[in-house]
Amino acid sequence: xxxxxxxxxxxxxxxxxxxxxxxxxxxxxxxxLAKEDIPVQKQKFGSVEYVYKCGLYIMAEVERExxxxxxxxxxxxxxxxxxxxYSLFINRGKNxxxxxxxxxxxxxxxxxxxxxxxxxxxxxxxxxxxxxxRCIQEYLETDKDILDALxxxxxxxxxxxVLQRHKVIxxxxxxxxxDVPKLPREWERWIKKVGLRQNFIFYEYSRNGATQGYCxxxxxxxxxxxxxxNQKGICSCCHHKIQxxxxxxxxxxxxxxxxxxxxxxxxxxxxxxxxxxKLMVKMSSYKNPMCQWHERRRxxxxxxxxxxxxxxxxxxxxxxxxxxxxxxxxMWGSGWRIYVPTARGQVYKRNLSRLxxxxxxxxxxxxxxxxxxxxxPCEYIESLHGQPILEKISKAGLTQLAMEMVxxxxxxxxxxxxxxxxxxxxxQSRLKRLREKNGxxxxxxxxxxxxxxxxxITDEVIxxxxxxxxxxxxxxxxxxxxxxxxxxxxxxxxxxxxxEKIKDLxxxxxxxxxxxxxxxxxxxxPIVYRTRYLVKRHNELARIVGDKxxxxxxxxxxxxxxxxxxxxxxxxxxxxxxKEYRIVAPRKTEDILLEGERLQHCIHRNERYxxxxxxxxxxxxxxxxxxxxxxxxxxxEVEPNGTVRQKRTFYNRQNADIDQAEKFLQEWQKQLQRKLxxxxxxxxxxxxxxxxxxMEELQRKQVRLNGNFNGRLLADVLAxxxxxxxxxxxxxx
Numbered sequence: 001x002x003x004x005x006x007x008x009x010x011x012x013x014x015x016x017x018x019x020x021x022x023x024x025x026x027x028x029x030x031x032x033l034a035k036e037d038i039p040v041q042k043q044k045f046g047s048v049e050y051v052y053k054c055g056l057y058i059m060a061e062v063e064r065e066x067x068x069x070x071x072x073x074x075x076x077x078x079x080x081x082x083x084x085x086y087s088l089f090i091n092r093g094k095n096x097x098x099x100x101x102x103x104x105x106x107x108x109x110x111x112x113x114x115x116x117x118x119x120x121x122x123x124x125x126x127x128x129x130x131x132x133x134r135c136i137q138e139y140l141e142t143d144k145d146i147l148d149a150l151x152x153x154x155x156x157x158x159x160x161x162v163l164q165r166h167k168v169i170x171x172x173x174x175x176x177x178x179d180v181p182k183l184p185r186e187w188e189r190w191i192k193k194v195g196l197r198q199n200f201i202f203y204e205y206s207r208n209g210a211t212q213g214y215c216x217x218x219x220x221x222x223x224x225x226x227x228x229x230n231q232k233g234i235c236s237c238c239h240h241k242i243q244x245x246x247x248x249x250x251x252x253x254x255x256x257x258x259x260x261x262x263x264x265x266x267x268x269x270x271x272x273x274x275x276x277x278k279l280m281v282k283m284s285s286y287k288n289p290m291c292q293w294h295e296r297r298r299x300x301x302x303x304x305x306x307x308x309x310x311x312x313x314x315x316x317x318x319x320x321x322x323x324x325x326x327x328x329x330x331m332w333g334s335g336w337r338i339y340v341p342t343a344r345g346q347v348y349k350r351n352l353s354r355l356x357x358x359x360x361x362x363x364x365x366x367x368x369x370x371x372x373x374x375x376x377p378c379e380y381i382e383s384l385h386g387q388p389i390l391e392k393i394s395k396a397g398l399t400q401l402a403m404e405m406v407x408x409x410x411x412x413x414x415x416x417x418x419x420x421x422x423x424x425x426x427x428q429s430r431l432k433r434l435r436e437k438n439g440x441x442x443x444x445x446x447x448x449x450x451x452x453x454x455x456x457i458t459d460e461v462i463x464x465x466x467x468x469x470x471x472x473x474x475x476x477x478x479x480x481x482x483x484x485x486x487x488x489x490x491x492x493x494x495x496x497x498x499x500e501k502i503k504d505l506x507x508x509x510x511x512x513x514x515x516x517x518x519x520x521x522x523x524x525x526p527i528v529y530r531t532r533y534l535v536k537r538h539n540e541l542a543r544i545v546g547d548k549x550x551x552x553x554x555x556x557x558x559x560x561x562x563x564x565x566x567x568x569x570x571x572x573x574x575x576x577x578x579k580e581y582r583i584v585a586p587r588k589t590e591d592i593l594l595e596g597e598r599l600q601h602c603i604h605r606n607e608r609y610x611x612x613x614x615x616x617x618x619x620x621x622x623x624x625x626x627x628x629x630x631x632x633x634x635x636x637e638v639e640p641n642g643t644v645r646q647k648r649t650f651y652n653r654q655n656a657d658i659d660q661a662e663k664f665l666q667e668w669q670k671q672l673q674r675k676l677x678x679x680x681x682x683x684x685x686x687x688x689x690x691x692x693x694x695m696e697e698l699q700r701k702q703v704r705l706n707g708n709f710n711g712r713l714l715a716d717v718l719a720x721x722x723x724x725x726x727x728x729x730x731x732x733x
Contacts, residue, residue, distance in 0.1 A: 013066070013096050015107055018089050024059045024070035026082040033057075033127065034077030050075070055119030058146065059084075060132040060139075066091050067139045069150065073118055086115060090153065092139065097154055111154040112147065121147050166317040177310070177323045180271055180298065181264045184351065192291045193217065195260030195277045195346050199242045200253070201235060202286040203227050214287050215242065216279065253281040259345030260293075261377050263355065263365075270359045272299040272377045274342065297328055297342075299378050305385050307378070344374035344407070364394030368406075371399035380406050387411065392420045396431075400440040410441050426451050433459065442466040445473075446484075457484045464488055468502045477510045481529050490530060498535045505534065512538040514555050518590065550597070554589035557607070561614040564589060573675045574621055574638070581664040583636075584622040584629060592620050598632050601652040609637065617687045618645060623661060634661065641676060641684030642669040644723035645691065654721075662723065669725045695719070 034057065039050035057072040070084035083102060090097045099108045099115060112121050128136075128146055136146045140153055184190070203213035203224060213224040215235050222237045229246040245253060255278045262273040277293040298310045311328040314321055329337040352366040360366055363384055369375050383406045384390045394402045404410045417423045421431040430447045437443060437459060446462045449472040461484050465471070468491075472479070475487055482490065491502050491509075500508065512534060517523050519541065531537045558564050571585035586592050589610070596603035603609055603620065612618045623634035637646040644665060649655060698715040705714050 013089060013091050013094060013098060015098070018066070018098070018100070021063050021066065021068060021089075022061075024061060024068060024084060024087075026057065026059070026072050026077055026084075027129075029129075030057045030059075030072065030127065031077050031080060031082065034072075034074045035080075037074055037078065039075075051119060051124065053125055054127050055124035056117065056121065056126040058126060058128040058132060060128070060135045060146075062135060062139055065093055067136065069136065071117070075118065086117070088112070088150065090139070090150075092153075095157055095160075097157065111158065112151045121151070162317060170315075170318070170322070173310070173323055173325055176300070176325075177298075180266065180273075183262070184348070186350075187262070187348075190348060190350075191260055191275060191277055191293050194348075195258060195275065195293065196255075196279055196291055197258045197346065198255045198279060199235070199240050200245050200279075200281075201227070201233075201242045202245050202247055202281070202283075204247050213244070216281075216289050217242070247283045247286055251283055253279070253283070255279045259343045261345055261347045261375070263347065263360075263377055264351065265355060265359050266300055268303040268359070269301040269305070270355070272301070272381075274298070298323070301381060305381055307381070342376050342378050344376040344379070347375045347377060362391060364391035364402075367397070368394040368399070368402055371397070372403055376406075383409070387414075389414050389423055392423065396420055397435055398438070400438045401434070401444060404440045412441055412444065424448070437463070440466065442469065442471055445471045448472075455483075461485050461488050470503070470506060474506055477513055478529065481524065481526070494534050497533075500535060508538050509534060511552065512541060515541040515551050518551050518554065518588065550590050550593045554593055557589050557593075557610055560607075561610050563614050564610065567613055567616070567619070571619055571621070574619070574642075574672065576668045576671060577626060578664060578667070580626050581661060582624045582626055582629060583668055584624050586620060586622065591622075595620075595622060595632055595635055599635060599648070599650050601635065601648050601650075603635055612637075616640060616683050617690055623647065623665075634658065639684050639687040639691070640680045641687075642672040642725050643684065643688070644669075644721070646718070646721045647723075665723060669723070673725070 033054065034052075037052045037054055039052050042049050042051050052074040055074055057074065057077060059070045059072075061068050067088075067090040069088040069090070071086040071088070072081075073085045076083075076085060085102055087100045087102065088097065089099070097109075099110065100106070101108060108115070115121075117123075126147065133146055136149060137143055140149045142149045142152070144152065199215065199217040201213040201215050201222065201224060203210040210224060210227055212221050213227065214220070215222045215238065217240045218235060218238045220237075222235055224236070224244070227233075227244040227246075229244060229249050231244045233242055233244060234240070235242050257276045257278045260275040260277055262275065264271050264273065273295055274297040275293055276296050277291065279289055279291055281289040294312075296312060300308045300310065308325065309327055310323050310325050312321065312323055313328065315324060328340045330340055332338045347369050349366075349369060352360065352369060356366045363381075365377065365380055365384075368380060380390075387405060390402060390405055393405070413425070414423050415425070419428070421428045424431065424434075424444060425448045426434070426444070430451060433439075434444060434447060439447075439462075443462055443466045446457060446465055450457045465484065465488070475484075478487060491505050494500065494505055495502055512531070513523050513529060515538075516528055521528050523529050565588070568586055568588060574583060575585050576583045586595075592603060592609075609618075609620055613620065618637050618639050621636045621638055622632065623636055624631065625633055632649075634647050634649045636644055638644050647654065647658060647661075647665075649658075695715050695718065698718070699713070703714040705712055705717060
């Protein structure tokens with residue numbers, strides 16, 4: 001086997017010079033052989049294909065140190081054609097190749113396996129005389145088949161070009177990785193003793209009870225007493241948490257991987273190195289457990305704590321494992337790749353005091369690591385980036401508050417101030433209480449509430465509120481009537497009587513008061529807001545009002561549009577009836593929400609109707625059939641003078657019966673004019689202007705409706721719905 005060619009820098013051949021080379025033409029022998037080759041018909045994908053025994057003829061020659069390879073197709077030669085259909089030029093010295101399609105007169109850099117040849121380069125026998133075969137093999141210094149030799153040269157050259165381009169990137173990665181500091185000298189021992197969080201005591205079964213076992217942390221035999229397989233305990237020598245394992249009940253043990261971190265200085269910033277560690281034990285040699293660890297990721301942070309991630313993994317281009325810039329992902333499902341999140345683990349602490357005077361000086365990270373059991377440095381840095389006050393909180397020893405900010409990604413309001421207490425909207429005495437109690441965000445919010453209300457809430461009450469995960473905002477509905485201690489005592493008594501959880505009782509209590517208020521009860525009366533049987537009274541009201549979700553939604557809408565209750569009262573003058581129909585005005589927001597729910601149109605899902613009512617631009621009224629006031633029929637949107645903008649029934653439709661109802665609506669509009677005042681007509685004039693402006697905008701944007709309307713223009717649909725009041729201008733004058 002001859003040596004393969006070496007590849008250096010690629011130099012492009014000049015096409016003009018290649019065309020000046022002598023063109024290879026078919027010999028008489030090749031033409032004669034092609035004419036004698038009778039093709040065989042074969043069916044292929046519904047069409048007929050002619051297949052020759054020898055589908056490809058090849059000639060080769062070297063001129064000016066360039067290998068010329070001419071390819072002739074059998075069907076062309078059989079018709080006495082002598083010109084090549086495809087030519088390949090190779091300059092081994094310049095590490096370059098290029099092809100020329102004579103039929104299309106196009107140059108191509110495609111490899112042979114991509115060139116369109118009738119029967120393919122391996123589809124049938126090929127013809128190449130001895131001189132051409134020797135020419136190709138000697139030029140490429142190989143004894144392979146000529147087509148394999150040509151294709152190998154092209155593919156190897158392609159790969160080398162890819163590697164050269166990729167090397168520019170890998171060299172940058174290597175340059176970055178070169179400056180990562182070495183591991184500490186005691187790293188091996190630390191990761192084995194601290195980074196590996198799972199420790200075991202292996203013992204051999206004895207009828208009288210095992211008294212000796214091998215501790216993986218102590219790395220020696222230790223005394224044990226009455227062990228049980230998988231039982232957890234404490235080693236009597238090292239006092240670490242362990243788990244007992246009976247040697248006879250298993251063949252081997254492989255623990256789940258733990259995460260460990262090493263934080264080091266890197267330039268003006270730092271590098272967080274993520275390690276994975278696990279323990280492997282064969283029961284045949286349990287006194288020689290193997291601690292396996294490897295570095296998986298590196299997170300580089302500059303002076304502004306901007307992150308760049310690197311991971312150790314397979315590089316498809318170089319076909320090796322190496323450090324790569326990017327996000328670590330794993331295959332999930334059918335072809336999906338998902339990001340591997342970082343986890344909390346042990347952090348190497350011995351170098352943190354030194355780093356605390358340099359890159360970690362304004363982070364509070366060393367103080368945080370001393371207090372927290374497991375830490376994810378990347379998680380901490382990300383939280384610090386979003387909430388800079390985390391530094392002061394960590395340095396102040398507010399560990400629980402800092403952990404909730406980092407681990408729970410919880411946020412709260414703060415301000416910039418020199419003193420931490422002022423930043424947290426509390427004073428120094430309350431900050432001292434927060435530190436002594438190691439309070440979290442719930443505790444802090446109660447201290448903020450205490451200062452805001454200029455009152456005192458005992459630590460006992462705040463501790464109870466924090467334990468129940470209750471913050472002042474949860475009790476805003478009862479704040480004006482009861483103190484925090486009264487709330488605590490009331491909820492404890494209710495929970496003891498009916499067995500409900502405290503957190504659930506808060507929701508039940510709020511729902512009860514909302515429903516009571518909507519039913520017209522005085523919720524400032526202690527008999528109402530501090531009812532003796534809370535759950536019972538809540539359920540009674542829920543049965544009366546039906547859907548308490550609508551009650552809560554109505555309360556929120558009226559909180560946003562406070563003028564609505566007064567507007568409902570003024571709509572009584574719009575009511576009217578005859579023998580067949582009635583116009584009914586809503587008495588409260590729930591009536592409108594329930595109407596939309598039962599007729600399944602958009603009125604209960606679109607706040608713009610309530611906004612229009614607040615502005616007195618238009619009102620919602622109900623069209624009912626006489627004698628059946630409780631059954632929804634049509635919902636109307638009307639302007640202050642009675643002009644009907646919309647009339648819709650089930651699923652936003654209009655049925656044929658609306659034509660008969662329109663006669664009633666016209667009578668209603670006439671009689672309504674006698675009840676209206678000048679203000680109503682002024683509002684109607686403004687409402688019409690707004691309506692016309694909206695219609696022009698809808699027409700300009702060509703807004704269309706789907707569903708029942710099959711893509712019709714919204715402006716056209718609204719125009720058809722419109723029933724204006726005749727002669728309004730004269731009446732208004």
